[in-house]
Amino acid sequence: MTLKKIIGKIHLLLGLVSGLVVFIVSITGCIYAFEHEIQELIQPYRFVKEVKGEILPPSEIKKIAYKATDGMKVQRIYYETPQNASMALHYADDAPYFYLTFIDQYTGEVLKVKNLRTDFFTIILYLHISLLLPYGEQIVGASTLIFLVLLISGMVLWWPKNKKKKALKQKFKIKWNARWRRQNYDLHSVLGFYATWILIFTVITGLIWSYSWFEKGVYFILSGGETLVEQRELLSDSKFTFDSTSTTIDKVWYKVLQEDETILGSAIYVPQKSEDIIKIYTSPEHGKYGKLDWRYFDQHTLEEFSVKDYRGRYKDATLTDKIIRLNYDIHTGGILGLAGKFIMFFVSLIASSLPITGFLLWRGRKKKKKATPQEKAVELV
8 A cells, every 4th residue: 555545544534533523613713703893893882982081990890890790700801992892701610600791981881791601703712612512622622633634644645646737737726517526526625725725824823722732842943942931820919818899900000001102902800819910911903912912910019020931021022922922813814904814714614615525525435336437537546
């Protein structure tokens, strides 16, 4: 058996094992591609009625959201743009709720309280990352790793033996006037070839989230041999008593805003107990995450922690750090703006079709009768 046939067997086996998961992850990624744009288009409560006056500080947003939800804990507070409503995220490990409260950041008016457990795009997101199963993240991670092998082996199988012009030309286009089996083969092979050049980056960025060893390996390669600094646990001074009504988050937030005039949006992680820190990230761009500036403060003393990993100050980031920070934007296509999201939409759609066309190829071969001389002339593999 030749090496290419062995690769073909491996490609088939791995495709059958991971096909269903790859389909679900790909189709949900396709649906989620324009989540941000669609929600802003059809959900008016994401915007304030009028931009005016001073923005309410985080402690006020927290109070309003807490009251609007009958006492649900506020874990994070988001400010996006002057036109966008602020948002308070509610969830707790000891309580089965997951809500988002939209508040006019100028007037304090509650615009919407949304149950994220029933929100369409939230369900799609969790299908994408965990299949909504207890150990779904591990299943998705393993299937994504298999998909990386499938992409590489698929390229090897696609690579033409015959270097003649006519034979090469057939490798780059779908023969629409052929029999359905040949069309199906072309849909799998040709579309797979074109999509692979983008999917390879999508898969790698997905694996960076799934496996720390993979993230470390990518960092090592990109940096030319440097080791990724792991995030250390940061804790506030535990000798102080926790005060849920404290306004220290406001002081930290104002400090951060005053130090950088380029800030457009920010997110504040609200402390829930005495040892929790105040974590804030800010961004000069709406809908992109590559230039986030992460800051960490003791909630009691307001002392700022210095961090050495890539989730620190953007100005201190190395070139490799900045590339790793682009992981989400690369994964979603957002790095190229709306055009990139369109590309990712179609590429994800193609990716979702590959398990289907691959399965049909396998079934077709199993059922295929003895080929005639004419059929052998068009046999491809």
